[in-house]
């Protein structure tokens with residue numbers, strides 16, 4: 001079946017895709033530039049029999065989502081900068097207790113209250129490492145309205161599959177942009193639900209990973225009577241300080257995401273086959289890069305785009321291949337250096353890395369990238 | 378003799394509480410209240426924050442969720458909304474529920490969501506070694522009020538009343554039969570129920586302030602000048618039911 005074509009805003013697409021992915025619960029707290037997601041879901045969820053609640057702050061919104069997920073719902077929360085900071089502690093709780101949830105962070109200028117209505121890409125490292133402690137994290141970065149739709153569904157699927165939070169990270173421009181968007185028909189995507197336990201209540205071990213390192217789930221109230229805690233815990237879910245048990249859990253948490261690398265890691269390669277210069281960019285910056293590339297190609301400059309779609313895990317292997325092929329990689333970001341350090345780590349001296357960084361609250365203009373490309377051809 | 382074992386998780390024993398701590402007495406009253414109401418363990422969820430008191434959830438054989446410091450009510454709100462048919466009991470302390478989690482207490486009460494919140498008020502941060510709390514009486518000593526507490530303490534029951542809580546009560550870890558009845562009544566009440574339980578921390582707070590033996594400290598609770606028993610009981614629309622009404626309306630059924 002074909003999809004339907006509509007004029008859609010990025011945040012609106014996120015809300016609609018959440019419903020398509022099976023989301024039945026949203027808890028949030030208003031903040032620009034993410035509020036449209038909450039507003040749209042406040043309207044849509046009750047129609048589908050789902051629950052919407054505006055909590056007293058982002059800490060509570062994150063907590064309520066985790067509580068509802070433990071009750072068996074697919075859950076979403078959406079926020080921006082300051083609110084994303086507030087969510088961090090409970091986000092770590094969800095990682096450690098392996099409770100699926102999707103968190104949207106629409107990036108605005110910061111730090112602090114910063115530029116509430118302007119785009120930025122300053123939360124890339126926070127998304128990876130914002131909650132304390134050693135932990136894996138899955139972060140997806142769409143660059144169009146349609147991609148917000150697709151990656152919202154993907155975020156729910158990965159979260160259910162790995163029983164870990166997934167963050168959808170995009171900037172204000174992508175969130176507020178309206179584009180003609182083909183909304184896919186449900187027959188065009190697959191929906192994944194968390195694995196349910198098939199063992200009896202007596203034999204159930206809530207934190208024993210299966211072969212895929214993911215434990216099977218049972219929602220509260222089904223007769224399994226188990227314990228969930230943010231303290232280090234054993235396979236029964238009970239607190240432990242046994243070094244071997246603690247380390248085994250920690251390694252399994254990481255492994256369950258690493259095991260799925262093929263399914264999670266994604267990037268777009270645009271005109272890279274013959275490229276001498278690659279631009280590395282994501283989100284709205286990648287859109288400007290694409291425009292710059294078209295112009296540069298007309299000038300005879302062989303340049304292409306490497307756009308990471310999963311920021312975390314980082315597309316190491318894919319980028320490393322490219323490093324051997326091009327004579328320079330222009331890393332364009334709306335921050336003063338975040339993912340460039342990852343690029344540097346992967347490239348490992350194989351090619352030149354050129355930074356184009358902007359932190360004014362304005363998107364990077366194609367002309368600016370073009371100039372950088374011309375200088376380094 | 379009441380059989381407490383039927384509700385305990387044997388594998389979690391021994392518990393972490395100090396000898397003579399008031400928490401155990403309250404736990405027993407809670408279990409008797411559950412028994413009195415003939416609630417199935419499968420249908421009960423207990424949600425707690427962080428603190429000595431919040432460790433309670435680990436010991437009870439039901440659906441238990443030990444969350445982050447101060448946030449138990451927010452987690453419980455999501456869980457209750459997701460599964461209105463589950464009886465959700467929240468365990469919190471005076472630091473957990475009134476300092477870091479005070480805002481969530483206000484809003485859970487305001488929403489009148491059907492949770493039963495037991496606040497273990499031992500007037501101190503027990504778990505972290507005896508720092509001053511929002512209910513530490515003026516002039517008492519703690520590790521962070523070495524010259525005596527200079528801040529005013531406050532009455533959480535009045536806070537919850539002000540925020541619209543529909544069932545507000547106060548009991549003590551000394552009078553355990555009335556406490557058991559209060560807890561049972563709180564669980565039965567439809568809407569947000571708040572029960573402040575005056576209790577003791579003999580090991581840390583008691584020793585530092587020379588408040589006597591654990592038994593003497595428990596006895597002293599009986600002499601509280603604060604009103605005990607049910608302080609407020611009214612009815613108002615319950616949050617999860619109101620939500621179901623909204624769904625019915627949005628679907629054109631209401």
Ligand SMILES: Cc1ncc(C[n+]2csc(CCOP(=O)(O)OP(=O)(O)O)c2C)c(N)n1
Pocket residue numbers: 427428429430431446469470471472473474497499501502503504505510
């Ligand atoms: C965000 C955060 N801040 C601080 C702590 C440290 N902490 C753990 S328990 C606690 C106080 C607990 O006091 P209370 O709620 O009165 O419980 P009690 O131990 O007295 O029963 C604190 C400050 C924490 N775990 N998390």
Ligand code: SF4
Pocket residue numbers: 393394395397398399400429430499503504577578579580581582
């Ligand atoms: S420190 Fe105090 S509150 Fe904590 S278990 Fe010991 S006596 Fe009880």
Ligand SMILES: [Mg+2]
Pocket residue numbers: 428470471472497498499500501502503510
């Ligand atoms: Mg206390």
